[in-house]
Amino acid sequence: MIKHAQQVAVAGPVDMAESPSISPDLAADEHIAPAPRVSIQAFCETVETAAAVQAAGDDRRLAKAHLKIQMGGAAAASEAYRSSPTPNVILIESESRAEQLLENLDQLAEVCDPGTRVVVVGRINDVTFYRELTKRGVSDYLIAPVGTIDIVRAVCGLFSQTDAKPVGRILAVVGAKGGVGASTVAHNVGWAIARDLALDAVVTDLDLPFGTAGLDFNQDPPQGIADAVFSPDRVDTAFIDRLLSKCTDHLSLLAAPATLDRVYDFNAEAFDGVLDALRTNIPCIVLDVPHQWSAWTKRLLVSADDILVVASPDLANLRNAKNIVDILKAGRPNDHRPYYCLNQVGVPKRPEITPADFAKALEDDPVAVIPFEPQLFGTAANNGQMIAEMSSNHKTAELFRQIAQVLTGRAEVKRSRSALSALPFLGKLMKKA
Ligand SMILES: Nc1ncnc2c1ncn2[C@@H]1O[C@H](COP(=O)(O)OP(=O)(O)O)[C@@H](O)[C@H]1O
Ligand SMILES: [Mg+2]
Numbered sequence: 046m047i048k049h050a051q052q053v054a055v056a057g058p059v060d061m062a063e064s065p066s067i068s069p070d071l072a073a074d075e076h077i078a079p080a081p082r083v084s085i086q087a088f089c090e091t092v093e094t095a096a097a098v099q100a101a102g103d104d105r106r107l108a109k110a111h112l113k114i115q116m117g118g119a120a121a122a123s124e125a126y127r128s129s130p131t132p133n134v135i136l137i138e139s140e141s142r143a144e145q146l147l148e149n150l151d152q153l154a155e156v157c158d159p160g161t162r163v164v165v166v167g168r169i170n171d172v173t174f175y176r177e178l179t180k181r182g183v184s185d186y187l188i189a190p191v192g193t194i195d196i197v198r199a200v201c202g203l204f205s206q207t208d209a210k211p212v213g214r215i216l217a218v219v220g221a222k223g224g225v226g227a228s229t230v231a232h233n234v235g236w237a238i239a240r241d242l243a244l245d246a247v248v249t250d251l252d253l254p255f256g257t258a259g260l261d262f263n264q265d266p267p268q269g270i271a272d273a274v275f276s277p278d279r280v281d282t283a284f285i286d287r288l289l290s291k292c293t294d295h296l297s298l299l300a301a302p303a304t305l306d307r308v309y310d311f312n313a314e315a316f317d318g319v320l321d322a323l324r325t326n327i328p329c330i331v332l333d334v335p336h337q338w339s340a341w342t343k344r345l346l347v348s349a350d351d352i353l354v355v356a357s358p359d360l361a362n363l364r365n366a367k368n369i370v371d372i373l374k375a376g377r378p379n380d381h382r383p384y385y386c387l388n389q390v391g392v393p394k395r396p397e398i399t400p401a402d403f404a405k406a407l408e409d410d411p412v413a414v415i416p417f418e419p420q421l422f423g424t425a426a427n428n429g430q431m432i433a434e435m436s437s438n439h440k441t442a443e444l445f446r447q448i449a450q451v452l453t454g455r456a457e458v459k460r461s462r463s464a465l466s467a468l469p470f471l472g473k474l475m476k477k478a
Contacts, residue, residue, distance in 0.1 A: 119149030256301030263429025
């Protein structure tokens with residue numbers, strides 16, 4: 046900063062007309078791209094800010110960053126860097142008055158490396174002061190009190206280029222059990238996002254041995270996700286681009302090999318490179334996540350921007366959906382909770398758990414309740430077509446459009462009045478939570 050500040054821009058918009066206030070939580074359609082592998086050191090003055098920074102460090106978007114927090118504010122920072130190099134980001138909290146804070150920042154500038162970005166959390170809400178900060182090359186200024194998501198937003202904002210294309214948003218779709226139609230839903234929703242919302246999207250089939258995305262889109266590409274995940278050193282945007290097969294104007298497929306000549310045991314980070322590459326130039330990435338609980342599936346779900354759990358209306362699905370939703374809610378405290386939909390509802394003669402009971406146990410309404418229609422879905426699958434391609438006006442095609450809108454932040458879940466449950470097991474499930 047300072048002496049080297051010419052090129053440093055102000056990262057976050059600061060509306061000085063606003064009175065100091067806690068920024069609202071993450072808006073439904075707000076997208077904060079994760080920060081790269083950077084080092085962050087925070088020098089706080091209040092426990093409240095230290096706690097917010099600590100919680101931000103646990104946010105999925107800062108999972109790759111290294112964060113250290115200490116108390117002592119700007120003075121401690123200048124002291125700390127007298128003899129050691131500065132990290133990528135320094136966050137300074139100061140309760141001081143303007144002159145004092147600016148003086149402290151000038152001292153810090155003496156020992157600050159050129160590439161280091163400085164974010165300041167202060168109590169002063171004044172345009173002249175703000176100009177002084179900008180002049181000194183401070184990257185962002187937040188007015189205390191700050192919430193966790195404010196810190197996440199500010200730090201991630203330092204590394205997302207504003208002139209770059211929109212950064213991709215990841216929607217992970219997973220089944221509460223195998224065979225519930227999670228892949229079918231993922232493919233149809235991906236198709237609707239591309240067709241009806243005209244967003245460039247890619248369906249990524251993560252069921253490497255048995256995935257059906259190729260069949261469902263009537264594609265048999267020679268290359269796909271296996272080429273990327275088994276040669277991580279080659280993965281970059283251009284390489285991934287060549288592995289995509291085009292389905293429609295806006296939709297591509299990153300297909301699974303669906304062959305069994307090798308086995309597919311992945312470590313937790315196996316897909317990180319692929320997703321980072323996809324994210325750089327595709328606005329919407331739909332992950333078809335197989336029904337399994339392993340280090341890599343858990344990591345994909347926790348790190349997704351949004352999650353859709355697909356469940357069929359029986360007890361095992363209800364239990365699993367609740368467990369998945371609960372653990373992901375806990376692992377993503379600053380995000381929207383996972384969405385869920387019911388699928389294959391209304392199988393003749395089958396006793397089913399009602400959507401109202403699901404809503405009660407999961408404490409949320411489903412984004413959609415998709416009926417069991419073996420004729421329609423069977424024909425679509427056998428023809429390698431989406432439901433909307435067979436019959437665009439069909440009610441079920443409309444449901445997929447609705448899910449696409451909710452998952453891309455263009456609509457809200459239609460709320461129902463969930464009736465009180467008469468089922469005894471619900472009490473047990475709720476208590477466990
Ligand atoms: N609403 C539905 N009505 C009838 N059949 C369905 C429905 N949804 C999915 N299916 C069928 O269920 C089977 C399993 O679907 P799939 O998407 O592969 O499940 P999963 O990915 O959860 O294992 C497929 O044959 C699919 O066509
Ligand atoms: Mg599947």
